[in-house]
Each structure stands twice: as C-alpha cells, then as structure tokens.
Amino acid sequence: MALSHDVHPSRKILLVVTTGGFTHAGPVLEIGRALAERGHVIEFATLDGQESWIKPNEYGFVTKIHTMGSGPTHEQLNDHYRRMQAWDVRKGIEPTFISKSMFDSYWPQTYFSLKKIIEDPKTRPSMIVADFFVEAANDMHVEYDLPIAVVCPNWPPLQLPCPYIPGQPGFQLPGTLTSEDASMWLRFKNEMIILLDLPAIMRLFSRTRQMRHRHGVSRPLHKPKKPDYLIFVNSFIGLEIPRDLPPTCSPVGPLLSPTWDPLDTKCEEFLHNHKSVLYIALGTHIILPHKDVAKIIVGVSRLMNEGLVDGVIWAIPKTGRNDIDTSQSFNTTIKDITTDISLADMLGNKHPDWVFPFFAPQRAILDHTSTKLYFTHGGGSSANEALFHGKPMLSMGIFFDQTANTTRLVAGGVAESLDKFTFTSDEIYMKSKKILDSGKDGLYRQNVLRLQRIAHIAARRKNHAADLIEETMYDNELRFDKNGKELRPMHLQTADSRMSAWKANNWDLWTVSALGLVVVMGSMGFVTKQLWKHQQPILGNLHTLILGGWRLVNTSIVNRNVQL
Incomplete structure (x- = not known):
C-alpha cells in the first residue's frame, strides 16, 4: 500500500552554493536530484553569473534560481589560488586566513539574501542544503529554527573531535592518517600547527566578529x-578515515x-589510437610554474621512450598556461624519429602523442579503457571520480583536502605521492613505472578494483542523505507548538549535546x-590510628577479660567435679 501524502508530504528545499566554484555545487545538486526524484520542489540560490551551472538537460529538476549578488573577482580568485599553491602547511596555516577573510567578505550579502527568501512566505523553504562555505546557512538555522544540511568535502575542522586522528582536517601534515601508525613526533607537530598559529586564529575570529557586529549580528x-544540524561528507569510508560519528553526521x-559529458572528437580519436594513455589534470585554477611543467614533460617522455605510455592527455585551461615559457624545446620521438619540438607546438597539439585541451571531459576519459594512469592534484571530486572509474593515480596535493586525500590514496594502495615543492622528473618516471609495471593483476590493480567496488556501493548513499533530510525536515515541522515553542529536541541529536560536560x-x-x-578511606584511617594509639589499654582490658572468663570456666568445672 502506498503511503499517503500526509505521511510523506513534498516540501520546498533550497540548495545554496556561493564561492568555491562548481566543484562545490555538484555534490549539493546531486543531493537535490535525489530529493527531486521523491517529489520535493528544488530551488537553487547562488551568486550572480553562476546560474549557468543549472543546465536544463542536467539539472532540469531545479524549478527556480535565486541570485545573491556578485562574487569574487577574477583577480581575487587568481591571488587566492596562487597563494594556496605557494602555501606549505608545514610552515603554518596563517596564509590561508587571507583567503578565508576574502571569502568571508561575501557573508553579509548571502546573509541578507537568505533572510529575504526565508521571511517571504512565498519563498520560504522547509530545509536548506548548503555548501560548507555558506556560513550564513548556520545563521538561518539559529534565527528561524530552520533545519539545514551542510555538505563538506571531508570531515570539517574544529567539529566532530576525534582523539585518535591527529590535527585538523585540511591542516594536517603530509603522511598523517591516524595515531595508530603515526609517530609521537608527527602527532605532536600536527597538534602544534593550530597552537602556534593561535594568535593569527584569534585575529581572524576577531575580524569575523567585528564584521558580524557591523551588520547587526552579535551572536557568534x-x-x-x-552539531544540531546535518553534516554530509562527500567521501566514503575506504578513502575517508573511519571515525566515531553522531547521528547527525x-x-x-x-x-x-x-x-557525464561524452568524449569530444579529438579525445575520442586520440584514445582510440593510443592504448596506454596518461591523463594529467591538476585542477582548473592551478597555475604551474614553468619549471614544474618542464619536469613533468621530461619525466613523462622517459615513460613514453620505454613504451610504458604511448599517449598523454594534459588538460590545461587558459589561465593555467600563463607562466609557461612556450619557447623551450624538448627532445622527443615522433613516429620513431627523434627530434626537438617546442612547447608552443606541443601546446598547439602538433605532437601526435600529446594533446593539450583547455577543457577535457574528465569522467569520459577516466572511464575509457585506454587510460591507464591519472596524474591528479588529489581534490575530492577528482579522487572520487578516479576511484569510481577504477584508475590508479599519481597524486600531488596542492592545498587543503588535496594533501590529505593524497595520503589516503597512498594508504589505500591506489596511488603514489609527489610533493609539489620537491618532486623531480626522475620521481615521476620511477613512481609511474612502479604503477604501470604492476600490470593488470598487480597489487595496484587489486586495490583499485577493491575501492572501485566500494565506491559504486557508496555512490548510492545520496539516497541516505535524502532520507536524513526528510527525517530532519518532518521532525522539525512537528516538534514545535503553534506558538513556536520547542516541545522536544531534534530527534537525531544525542542527549550529551544538551547536557553539561560534567x-x-x-x-x-x-x-x-x-x-x-576519600571519606571511607579517611574513616578507616582514623579508626586504625585510634586503635593503634590506644592499643596497650585495649589489649590490657582484653587480656583481663579473657583471663577472667577462663577463671570462671575453670571454677565451674572444679565445682561440678566436687558435686560428683
């Protein structure tokens, strides 16, 4: 028997994504897709110019788009990505606060835009599903008792404390997994990252507090x-490290x-004509210095000379080519003839075994049987896609979750790591050769297949996210009285969240x-001390008592014998 609409009513759900790019929007929209399939009305709120993400053929379930003002300029984003590319977590986390302050500066327009949507009965949603950059969603949760779900790429920092995982997600040193295998020194250094930058953290909090005060929000x-709201992590156990979680996470x-987008003509033809392809994609916004580009080309050329790789697809957007010296030439083999070719000609796709698209249909390339190895920056979306499509990786984390993902991929047996500051051409060659030489039945392939199967199962959990959203939404609607007084706490929240630490x-x-x-032991000590202090009188009295008793018994026996 089908459930009535009273039991399973459809509701309006607002998806919110501001800064961060489409890699932040994609996961949120996939949860929206699962909710739309259940009959819920899905609307989308974002910054000006990002409406183009909602392609009718892909996200036709979005019924309305709300815009919330302009976003970061090209110059701001360029500065951010260059700063993060130069950032070394081993030297502290303070450089990241410049970017954090820049992104935080868009909080006021998001905050007031969401207030306007919620306060209008015609547009008020029953639930907000937001990217973790949208901190104004937390304010809506507090001010309007509106349930929210926050989508994160991995475990959020400063929440969900876990004593056996050192440091904070996004700020962990390379090579850090859990305390199980980490040395005491590595664990100590991970904890010190936050402590040593505590003054900078306090300054960031102060700036945030002042910004909120200026706009009439005194609440932290x-x-x-x-959390008393949902947190969804766009990862799966196998890539992500298992940990104890509350029911809200x-x-x-x-x-x-x-x-996914199909192969374009050039890539399709290239993959058809090459049977062992290396795919390189280091992120849409990464601008590699020329010296790094040259090191990659030299290392990969050695792989090609040995026949381990017969083709390369390297996706580099226009901005990513800004620092490349196209005049440099490289010694390479074209149709069994060794020759020199300029980087300008290579980028112009004049080498038959190299192709440099501005944009590549990544999932179609990863899904193709000719693609044997993926050179990635280890971002959450890239790691998920590589594992879903079953490809081993060279992973060179640039910042935040990319470094942590690289460590996890290596630990999972599906990747080799490169350090963005110290990698060499020889290292690229040796580590790629190690993976490619393992063959179809090698350990890398075994681990890739293991995690691919897990990823395919885990990919169904967008429906679990939809389940939790429906639970939270319906619970929230009926746990308040008609005057808005809370009758009972959130059904997924554990009791300790509402109790004192004591x-x-x-x-x-x-x-x-x-x-x-202490009282019992003290009493026993006092009694013992008193007994010891008065032991002679007590023993004397006890001796007299025993002796008197013995004489009495002895006298009785004598008298009885006389009578007999």
Missing part, C-alpha cells in the same frame, strides 16, 4: 562540536552525477564516588 557563528559520497561525561558521578572513597 553557530558551529557546535556535535554521515559520509554520503561519492556524490557523482549518473551521467553530567555528559559522568564527571559528577566520578567526583562523588571519589569523595565517597
């Missing part, structure tokens, strides 16, 4: 360690579209028990 940002990735951790019981033990 709502980010409890165990769940890994639901890989959040991938069920369809009670939640049973510290009060331990304190009372300890005091009781």
Whole structure:
C-alpha cells in the first residue's frame, strides 16, 4: 500500500552554493536530484553569473534560481589560488586566513539574501542544503529554527573531535592518517600547527566578529562540536578515515552525477589510437610554474621512450598556461624519429602523442579503457571520480583536502605521492613505472578494483542523505507548538549535546564516588590510628577479660567435679 501524502508530504528545499566554484555545487545538486526524484520542489540560490551551472538537460529538476549578488573577482580568485599553491602547511596555516577573510567578505550579502527568501512566505523553504562555505546557512538555522544540511568535502575542522586522528582536517601534515601508525613526533607537530598559529586564529575570529557586529549580528557563528544540524561528507569510508560519528553526521559520497559529458572528437580519436594513455589534470585554477611543467614533460617522455605510455592527455585551461615559457624545446620521438619540438607546438597539439585541451571531459576519459594512469592534484571530486572509474593515480596535493586525500590514496594502495615543492622528473618516471609495471593483476590493480567496488556501493548513499533530510525536515515541522515553542529536541541529536560536560561525561558521578572513597578511606584511617594509639589499654582490658572468663570456666568445672 502506498503511503499517503500526509505521511510523506513534498516540501520546498533550497540548495545554496556561493564561492568555491562548481566543484562545490555538484555534490549539493546531486543531493537535490535525489530529493527531486521523491517529489520535493528544488530551488537553487547562488551568486550572480553562476546560474549557468543549472543546465536544463542536467539539472532540469531545479524549478527556480535565486541570485545573491556578485562574487569574487577574477583577480581575487587568481591571488587566492596562487597563494594556496605557494602555501606549505608545514610552515603554518596563517596564509590561508587571507583567503578565508576574502571569502568571508561575501557573508553579509548571502546573509541578507537568505533572510529575504526565508521571511517571504512565498519563498520560504522547509530545509536548506548548503555548501560548507555558506556560513550564513548556520545563521538561518539559529534565527528561524530552520533545519539545514551542510555538505563538506571531508570531515570539517574544529567539529566532530576525534582523539585518535591527529590535527585538523585540511591542516594536517603530509603522511598523517591516524595515531595508530603515526609517530609521537608527527602527532605532536600536527597538534602544534593550530597552537602556534593561535594568535593569527584569534585575529581572524576577531575580524569575523567585528564584521558580524557591523551588520547587526552579535551572536557568534553557530558551529557546535556535535552539531544540531546535518553534516554530509562527500567521501566514503575506504578513502575517508573511519571515525566515531553522531547521528547527525554521515559520509554520503561519492556524490557523482549518473551521467557525464561524452568524449569530444579529438579525445575520442586520440584514445582510440593510443592504448596506454596518461591523463594529467591538476585542477582548473592551478597555475604551474614553468619549471614544474618542464619536469613533468621530461619525466613523462622517459615513460613514453620505454613504451610504458604511448599517449598523454594534459588538460590545461587558459589561465593555467600563463607562466609557461612556450619557447623551450624538448627532445622527443615522433613516429620513431627523434627530434626537438617546442612547447608552443606541443601546446598547439602538433605532437601526435600529446594533446593539450583547455577543457577535457574528465569522467569520459577516466572511464575509457585506454587510460591507464591519472596524474591528479588529489581534490575530492577528482579522487572520487578516479576511484569510481577504477584508475590508479599519481597524486600531488596542492592545498587543503588535496594533501590529505593524497595520503589516503597512498594508504589505500591506489596511488603514489609527489610533493609539489620537491618532486623531480626522475620521481615521476620511477613512481609511474612502479604503477604501470604492476600490470593488470598487480597489487595496484587489486586495490583499485577493491575501492572501485566500494565506491559504486557508496555512490548510492545520496539516497541516505535524502532520507536524513526528510527525517530532519518532518521532525522539525512537528516538534514545535503553534506558538513556536520547542516541545522536544531534534530527534537525531544525542542527549550529551544538551547536557553539561560534567553530567555528559559522568564527571559528577566520578567526583562523588571519589569523595565517597576519600571519606571511607579517611574513616578507616582514623579508626586504625585510634586503635593503634590506644592499643596497650585495649589489649590490657582484653587480656583481663579473657583471663577472667577462663577463671570462671575453670571454677565451674572444679565445682561440678566436687558435686560428683
């Protein structure tokens, strides 16, 4: 029997993505797709110019788009990506705060735009699903008792504390997984990253607090360690490290579209004519210095000379070519003839075994049988797609989750890592050869297949995300009375979130028990001390008592014998 609409009513759900690019929007939209398939009305709020993301053939389920003002300029984003490319987490996290402040500067327009949407009965949603950059969504949750879900690429920093995972997600040193295999020194250094930059962190918090005050919000940002809202992680256990989680948090990735762009004519022809292709894509916004580009070409050329690779597809957008010296030439083989070719000619696709598109249909390339190895920056979307399509990787993390993902991919046995500051041509050659030489039945292929199968199962969890959203939405609607008074807490929230630390951790019981033990032990000590202090009189009295008793018994026996 089908459920009635009273049991499973459709609702309006607002998806919100501001800064961060389409890699932030894609996962949010995939959750929206799962909710739309259940009959819910899906609307999308974003910054001006990003409406083009909602392609009718791909996201036709979005019924309305709300714009919330202009976003970062090209210059701001260029500065951000160059700053992050130069950032070395081993030297501290303060450089990231410049970018954080830039992105935070878009909070006011997002905050007031969302308020306008929510306060209008015609546009008010029943739920907000937001990218983790949209901190104004947390304010809507607090001010309007509106349930929200926040989508993160991995475990969020400063929330969901886990003592056996050192450091904070996004700020961990390369090679860090859990305390199980980490040395004490590595664990210590991970914790010190935050502590040493504490003054800079406090300055960032102060700037944020002042910005909020200027716009009439005196309340601090709502980010409890165990949140009273949903947190979805666009990853899966196998890539992400297992940890204890409250019911409000769940890994639901890989959040991938069920369809993808097909191969264009050039890539399709290239993959048809080459049977062992290396695909290189280091992110849309990464601008590699020329010396790094040259090192990659030299290392890959050695692979081609040995027949381990017979073709290369390297996607470099226009901005990514800004620092390349196109006049440099490289010694290469074309149709068994060794010759020199300029980088300008290579970028112009005049080498038959190299192709440099501005944009590549990544998932179609990764899905093709001719693609044997993927050289990636290890971003969340790239890692998810590579594992879903079953490809081993060279991973060179540039910043944030990319570094952590690289460590996880290596630990999972599906990748070799490169350090963006120290990698060499020889290292590219040796590590690629190590993967490619392992063959079809090698350990890399075994681990890739293992994680590919897990990823395909985990990809269904967008429906689990939709389940939790429906649960939270319906619970929120019916746990308040008609005057807005809360009748009961959120059904997924654990009780300790509403209790004092003393009670939640049973510290009060331990304190009372300890005091009781002190009293008992003290009493016993006092009694023992008194007994020891007065032992002679007590022993003397006891001796007299025993002796008197013995005489009495002895006298009785004598009298009885006389009578007999």
